[in-house]
Amino acid sequence: xxxxxxxxxxxxxxxxxxxxxxxxxxxxxxxxxxxxxxxxxxxxxxxxxxxxxxxxxxxxxxxxxxxxxxxxxxxxxxxxxxxxxxxxxxxxxxxxxxxxxxxxxxxxxxxxxxxxxxxxxxxxxxxxxxxxxxxxxxxxxxxxxxxxxxxxxxxxxxx
Amino acid sequence: xxxxxxxxxxxxxxxxxxxxxxxxxxxxxxxxxxxxxxxxxxxxxxxxxxxxxxxxxxxxxxxxxxxxxxxxxxxxxxxxxxxxxxxxxxxxxxxxxxxxxxxxxxxxxxxxxxxxxxxxxxxxxxxxxxxxxxxxxxxxxxxxxxxxxxxxxxxxxxxxxxxxxxxxxxxxxxxxxxxxxxxxxxxxxxxxxxxxxxxxxxxxxxxxxxxxxxxxxxxxxxxxxxxxxxxxxx
Numbered sequence: 001x002x003x004x005x006x007x008x009x010x011x012x013x014x015x016x017x018x019x020x021x022x023x024x025x026x027x028x029x030x031x032x033x034x035x036x037x038x039x040x041x042x043x044x045x046x047x048x049x050x051x052x053x054x055x056x057x058x059x060x061x062x063x064x065x066x067x068x069x070x071x072x073x074x075x076x077x078x079x080x081x082x083x084x085x086x087x088x089x090x091x092x093x094x095x096x097x098x099x100x101x102x103x104x105x106x107x108x109x110x111x112x113x114x115x116x117x118x119x120x121x122x123x124x125x126x127x128x129x130x131x132x133x134x135x136x137x138x139x140x141x142x143x144x145x146x147x148x149x150x151x152x153x154x155x156x157x158x159x
Numbered sequence: 160x161x162x163x164x165x166x167x168x169x170x171x172x173x174x175x176x177x178x179x180x181x182x183x184x185x186x187x188x189x190x191x192x193x194x195x196x197x198x199x200x201x202x203x204x205x206x207x208x209x210x211x212x213x214x215x216x217x218x219x220x221x222x223x224x225x226x227x228x229x230x231x232x233x234x235x236x237x238x239x240x241x242x243x244x245x246x247x248x249x250x251x252x253x254x255x256x257x258x259x260x261x262x263x264x265x266x267x268x269x270x271x272x273x274x275x276x277x278x279x280x281x282x283x284x285x286x287x288x289x290x291x292x293x294x295x296x297x298x299x300x301x302x303x304x305x306x307x308x309x310x311x312x313x314x315x316x317x318x319x320x321x322x323x324x325x326x327x328x329x330x331x332x333x334x335x336x337x338x339x340x341x342x343x344x345x346x347x348x349x350x351x352x353x354x355x356x357x358x359x360x361x362x363x364x365x366x367x368x369x370x371x372x373x374x375x376x377x378x379x380x381x382x383x384x385x386x387x388x389x390x391x392x393x
């Protein structure tokens with residue numbers, strides 16, 4: 001279909017989003033997009049979520065940390081922010097979502113808010129609460145394996 | 160703005176991890192409100208220096224009925240800066256709202272909990288803050304979420320009517336569940352709050368901590384009666 005003349009095209013705002021999860025989480029782009037849609041629909045309802053028209057444009061996720069660009073219609077940024085706040089898990093992996101910034105173009109937003117991945121994560125054995133445990137550390141933040149789950153800690157919590 | 164968190168062993172992140180996340184998200188501090196049985200035992204000064212956010216030592220008294228809650232109250236009041244009592248039944252809510260020593264009545268609408276004009280007025284009279292808990296709005300879905308929203312709305316109407324002091328929190332149990340102040344504000348607006356009300360509720364934790372720290376300091380004798388600059392140590 002021929003695309004619309006410029007003055008009729010919708011105006012967009014781009015939300016630059018940081019994603020965090022436990023190190024064993026596997027959050028695919030498709031699942032993240034589904035979670036965003038569901039969150040928006042559950043919070044805002046069909047009508048408003050269709051208006052906000054949230055779409056994940058670019059997505060990167062690796063070893064418990066990721067970034068995404070989410071598009072929203074101009075004037076619906078606040079709704080989009082609220083919906084993204086309600087994304088608490090993707091499938092069964094709990095995720096932390098944070099809007100790092102909002103931009104009028106993808107490029108400016110990416111330059112300004114994304115690409116700040118912390119240094120590479122490393123697996124190591126640590127002593128936590130008087131017991132040895134496997135852990136994944138990154139930038140002073142350590143996710144320790146405890147009883148099959150994880151505990152979020154920092155370097156200073158270890159012994 | 161402050162967030163009230165539950166750290167390990169009840170939650171899934173340590174106090175330091177919460178502090179690190181809070182600093183990144185733009186909070187001024189975290190209020191650690193574990194129950195007495197799951198005390199995380201942390202060094203507030205060290206955490207404050209390492210992460211450049213305030214850490215408030217709080218506790219939450221959780222009991223089935225007023226009798227069970229009143230027992231540990233004085234000890235909890237002595238030991239912690241901020242004292243919260245978990246509501247959740249009309250009786251508990253009323254007990255907490257009428258107790259001067261209590262700072263915050265948490266989760267008043269959870270479970271079978273309900274708040275009416277009597278409780279709201281009592282909370283305002285006794286300077287007990289009621290908590291708007293956004294946790295279920297953030298993380299539940301379907302029926303439980305609808306109930307949480309209904310509870311928040313009722314509570315909001317009573318708070319406005321009787322000018323009850325209040326706090327707001329997303330009550331995270333891990334650093335992944337923390338949401339930045341702007342996100343909470345946007346969520347609040349989406350469910351009918353004023354953006355300013357959410358901000359005030361998040362900031363109220365800090366006001367509360369500040370007030371209690373002053374009261375617990377050695378210079379404080381009684382409201383309006385303090386050791387001043389003209390007194391010397393004897």
